[in-house]
Amino acid sequence: MAGPEVSFRMLKLLDRFQGVISRMGVDYETLRRILHVKLLMDSRRAPVILSSNSRKAEEQDKNLFVSSLWLYGLIGLVLTPFVFWSDPEYLMPMSILSAILMFLIMTSMISDFSSVLLDVRDRSILMTKPIDGRTVGVARSIHAGIYLLLLTGALSAASLAVGLFKHGVLFFLICILELILMNMLILVSTSMIYLVLLKYWDGEKLKDLINYVQIGLSATLAIGYQFVIRSFDLIDFNLVFTPAWWQVLLPPVWFAAPFEWMFGEGSGWLIVLSLLAVLVPILLMVVYLRYIPSFEQYLEKLAHSEAGKGRERGRFDRFLAKIVCRSRTEQACFRLSASMLKNEREFKLKVYPTLGLSVLLPYLFFFSTIRNSSLAEIGRGSSYYVLHVMLIMIVTVVMMLKFSGKPKAFWLFGAAPMPNMSPLYQGALKAFAIKMFLPLFTVNAIVFLIIFGIRILPDVLIILLTGLVLIPVSAKAMLRHPPFSQAFNMAQQKDGWWVLVFIIVVGGLCGLHYFSSTVTYGISAYIVVLLAANGLAWTRLYK
Numbered sequence: 001m002a003g004p005e006v007s008f009r010m011l012k013l014l015d016r017f018q019g020v021i022s023r024m025g026v027d028y029e030t031l032r033r034i035l036h037v038k039l040l041m042d043s044r045r046a047p048v049i050l051s052s053n054s055r056k057a058e059e060q061d062k063n064l065f066v067s068s069l070w071l072y073g074l075i076g077l078v079l080t081p082f083v084f085w086s087d088p089e090y091l092m093p094m095s096i097l098s099a100i101l102m103f104l105i106m107t108s109m110i111s112d113f114s115s116v117l118l119d120v121r122d123r124s125i126l127m128t129k130p131i132d133g134r135t136v137g138v139a140r141s142i143h144a145g146i147y148l149l150l151l152t153g154a155l156s157a158a159s160l161a162v163g164l165f166k167h168g169v170l171f172f173l174i175c176i177l178e179l180i181l182m183n184m185l186i187l188v189s190t191s192m193i194y195l196v197l198l199k200y201w202d203g204e205k206l207k208d209l210i211n212y213v214q215i216g217l218s219a220t221l222a223i224g225y226q227f228v229i230r231s232f233d234l235i236d237f238n239l240v241f242t243p244a245w246w247q248v249l250l251p252p253v254w255f256a257a258p259f260e261w262m263f264g265e266g267s268g269w270l271i272v273l274s275l276l277a278v279l280v281p282i283l284l285m286v287v288y289l290r291y292i293p294s295f296e297q298y299l300e301k302l303a304h305s306e307a308g309k310g311r312e313r314g315r316f317d318r319f320l321a322k323i324v325c326r327s328r329t330e331q332a333c334f335r336l337s338a339s340m341l342k343n344e345r346e347f348k349l350k351v352y353p354t355l356g357l358s359v360l361l362p363y364l365f366f367f368s369t370i371r372n373s374s375l376a377e378i379g380r381g382s383s384y385y386v387l388h389v390m391l392i393m394i395v396t397v398v399m400m401l402k403f404s405g406k407p408k409a410f411w412l413f414g415a416a417p418m419p420n421m422s423p424l425y426q427g428a429l430k431a432f433a434i435k436m437f438l439p440l441f442t443v444n445a446i447v448f449l450i451i452f453g454i455r456i457l458p459d460v461l462i463i464l465l466t467g468l469v470l471i472p473v474s475a476k477a478m479l480r481h482p483p484f485s486q487a488f489n490m491a492q493q494k495d496g497w498w499v500l501v502f503i504i505v506v507g508g509l510c511g512l513h514y515f516s517s518t519v520t521y522g523i524s525a526y527i528v529v530l531l532a533a534n535g536l537a538w539t540r541l542y543k
Contacts, residue, residue, distance in 0.1 A: 010039060015032075025289075026132075027131070027135045031138060031139045038143050069151070070154075076156060076158045076159060079158070080162045081093075082094065083166070084162050084166060089260075091257065092256075094260075095253050095256040097256075098178075105183065106190075109187065113147050113148065114190070114349070117140060117141070117191060118194065119140070132293070134296075137292035138289075141187060141191065145183065148186065156179055170262070174262065178258065181255070181277060182281075184282075185284065188284040194295075195295050201301075254277035255277050261274050317338045320434055321335050325430065327423060329423040330427050332427070334431050338434075341431055344404065347403065347488075350400055351400050354392075354393055354397075355396075362387050362444060362448075365386040384448050384451075387444060387463050388463055388466070388506055388513070390444060391470060394437070394467060394470050394474055394502070395499055397437075398432075398471065398475050401475070401479060401483045402484070402486050403484070404483075404484035405488060407486050410482070410484060424482055424483055425475065426542050429471050429472055433468060437468075441467065458523045459523070462513055462530060465527065466509050466530060469534045472541045472542065476541050476542075513526065
């Protein structure tokens, strides 16, 4: 992991479960050798194409995911109040805590670790040897599971410490068991979905379907939050659990039920939910172990689906490039960037879920208001300011623009007759603004105009101009490497703090927007200022 020593410790820990693994029909010695090689290879990341000469020797054996776990630990500190306040009511806070943990782990599983489950690069070596497919499949799952456990440990370390201090050893042990079962559920359910896709589809269509399912799962998780919250009603300022049949479909409530059953008021419904938390992951694991050889066989489709017809960039992109770009070089960079944003699978996997979430977030923010108020009452209010939340997508996409599935091809830009990289920066940022930000913003803007009326049109224009000016400004601050110049396996870096900074900036701009609405002609003056800022940002920052 972070190096050979940590890899050795992981394998020594795995040795304690040798008997259990062997009873699964797995050749443990072979599995251990496969894992040893995989963990060693994880520490040998490809160097950044533009800065390979400046990398220190000691950093070359450093797994960037492990070095970024401190950031997940900081996120975990934010979750501790749910454990601290879970007395005497355990179900509500622990349900929310489980939902947040499942969301963070599942999105990481989908975006970062699916490549581990679907990696076919080692098949040419392993599958030509007398190795059982079950052994290879279990090694693949344990490899991904190690990363999930590290991530879960970083996220839950603070909550576990608080739980041990406040609620005792039994609470702590239940938390550990629940986290293991949660990871098992996430890993196995994701693998089963991939198994079904691999069985019925092949070729390039299969890769696209896997991509779309991954994106859909991430968006669905965000919506699932609302159903968890709606399992409870506020009665006389006390949160009361209201049993309903559809709660059987909510894993976060399953994993919270044992705490209420053991430390709160037990009931038959809580026993049912607690049993689901234990039995469902175990049953899914048994089913998955049975089909692991089939999973390995179907993976062969991914190994032979690289060939395909080239994707056309389209006349529409050429038309847009001529409108928004000044030079022919910038137009070419715009068309290339538009094609990359549309067709780069790994980019879509890491970015598109965030785009979908950014579209849904404004509605989730005032979803609880709709529950207690009519749509007409909401339309007369000022909830439209939550449209600023959509701007969070900017920081995610801008941070990912520097990555590419084939970063070694970046030498073409160095060989091209370009005086500098400004056309590439401008082309990539304009492609994001035109092809992603504007369409998604327009969809939400239309819905908000229907709900709140034409009176908010100036406010919608302000939010749009704010987002457009933030694109080049945030790129100037964060995009230290040219677009498409780094490999995606370098994406686990310590850039997450930019998201927190960006949220604060967007919050400040939202406050400035509100302040301008309280001043006579303030809205009009603010629009003029934003138009001027956009002109300067798009023409001067990358001159």
